[in-house]
Amino acid sequence: MMRFVLSALLFCLLAAPALAVQPDEILKDPALEARAREVGKDLRCLVCQNQSIDDSDADLARDLRVLVRERIVAGDSNQEVIDYVVSRYGDFVLLNPPFKLKTYALWFGPVAIILFGMFAIFMFFRRRGDGAVESDAARPAGNGLSDAEKEKLAKLMDGDGQ
Amino acid sequence: MKRLFYILPLVGFLVIGVYLGVGLTLDPHKLPNMLEGQPVPAFDLPGLEGRDEKGFSSADLLGDVSLVNVFGSWCVACRIEHPFLMKIKENGWVPIHGIDWREPDRNAGPVWLRRHGDPYTLIGDDPRSIAAIAFGVTGAPETFVVDKQGIVRYKHVGPITEQVWAETLKPLIDHLREQG
Numbered sequence: 522m523m524r525f526v527l528s529a530l531l532f533c534l535l536a537a538p539a540l541a542v543q544p545d546e547i548l549k550d551p552a553l554e555a556r557a558r559e560v561g562k563d564l565r566c567l568v569c570q571n572q573s574i575d576d577s578d579a580d581l582a583r584d585l586r587v588l589v590r591e592r593i594v595a596g597d598s599n600q601e602v603i604d605y606v607v608s609r610y611g612d613f614v615l616l617n618p619p620f621k622l623k624t625y626a627l628w629f630g631p632v633a634i635i636l637f638g639m640f641a642i643f644m645f646f647r648r649r650g651d652g653a654v655e656s657d658a659a660r661p662a663g664n665g666l667s668d669a670e671k672e673k674l675a676k677l678m679d680g681d682g683q
Numbered sequence: 684m685k686r687l688f689y690i691l692p693l694v695g696f697l698v699i700g701v702y703l704g705v706g707l708t709l710d711p712h713k714l715p716n717m718l719e720g721q722p723v724p725a726f727d728l729p730g731l732e733g734r735d736e737k738g739f740s741s742a743d744l745l746g747d748v749s750l751v752n753v754f755g756s757w758c759v760a761c762r763i764e765h766p767f768l769m770k771i772k773e774n775g776w777v778p779i780h781g782i783d784w785r786e787p788d789r790n791a792g793p794v795w796l797r798r799h800g801d802p803y804t805l806i807g808d809d810p811r812s813i814a815a816i817a818f819g820v821t822g823a824p825e826t827f828v829v830d831k832q833g834i835v836r837y838k839h840v841g842p843i844t845e846q847v848w849a850e851t852l853k854p855l856i857d858h859l860r861e862q863g
Contacts, residue, residue: 567714567821568821568822570711570712580785580812581812581815581816581821584785584811584812584815584816585812585816587811588812588813588816606816608717609717609718609724609816609817609818609819610714610717610819610821611714611715611717611819613711613714613715637695641691641692644688
């Protein structure tokens with residue numbers, strides 16, 4: 522039984538990711554095909570929008586995959602292919618947003634929020650620390666209770682407090 | 684100073700709130716028209732079976748203000764706008780050229796046009812999205828307004844309605860014609 526479960530798990534590991542790339546699209550030259558995959562995984566399918574063109578079954582994604590391959594075969598570099606598609610569809614087509622003035626908020630935002638949060642936590646604990654020292658000093662020595670409080674506590678402990 | 688510190692979370696909340704609020708009003712399907720102000724991309728499409736012998740190429744767009752309409756027989760929204768395209772044709776308001784996009788076979792486009800009428804001046808057959816991708820098309824129908832110099836001036840996504848024509852396309856076309 523155990524052996525069966527283990528081998529089933531192993532077979533799961535063997536499963537290749539399910540790409541939408543069709544056999545008739547694949548280039549004969551494995552090196553070029555690898556480059557096409559490299560480009561394709563960074564390009565957004567404009568129809569389904571949250572998949573890359575390599576993952577998408579949409580017709581337009583298929584035509585984009587074919588276009589990527591044609592351009593690579595024609596001698597374009599990966600960047601030239603990506604630049605062409607961006608020139609048609611804009612930065613949105615890139616699954617990885619580019620690092621430029623318009624996207625600084627996107628890239629620096631999370632870091633800024635974490636820094637702000639750390640600053641806020643630091644200030645919170647520092648102030649609480651100060652406050653505790655202050656109020657302790659204001660209280661009489663001993664366990665920090667005033668005489669009236671001690672009396673009340675004693676009553677409660679004796680069970681007469683009700 | 685102390686009061687300022689208490690206001691900080693509120694300020695933070697407002698900043699994030701405004702940010703996300705603006706984000707909610709953005710439509711991720713609305714992409715920028717990368718071609719606006721750019722010359723029409725170079726394309727040279729074959730014509731439709733038995734209709735256009737010469738086909739349809741970017742050179743055909745020089746000389747007159749025109750519309751380039753991306754359609755397909757499979758496209759439901761295209762049927763919605765089709766009667767209005769016919770109206771434009773009948774009144775001779777502006778020449779409409781068609782890019783017949785991703786037809787399943789060579790006959791689908793001509794059959795569809797025989798059934799619903801043919802408002803187009805020239806039509807190019809684009810089964811493999813060559814011109815469609817060059818124009819940055821993401822769906823059909825999409826319509827481009829091209830001026831006399833062959834510069835793309837506007838992209839309309841979705842069906843052309845009476846309202847779109849009256850409020851957006853017609854004023855723009857009139858303006859472009861005046862410019863000469």
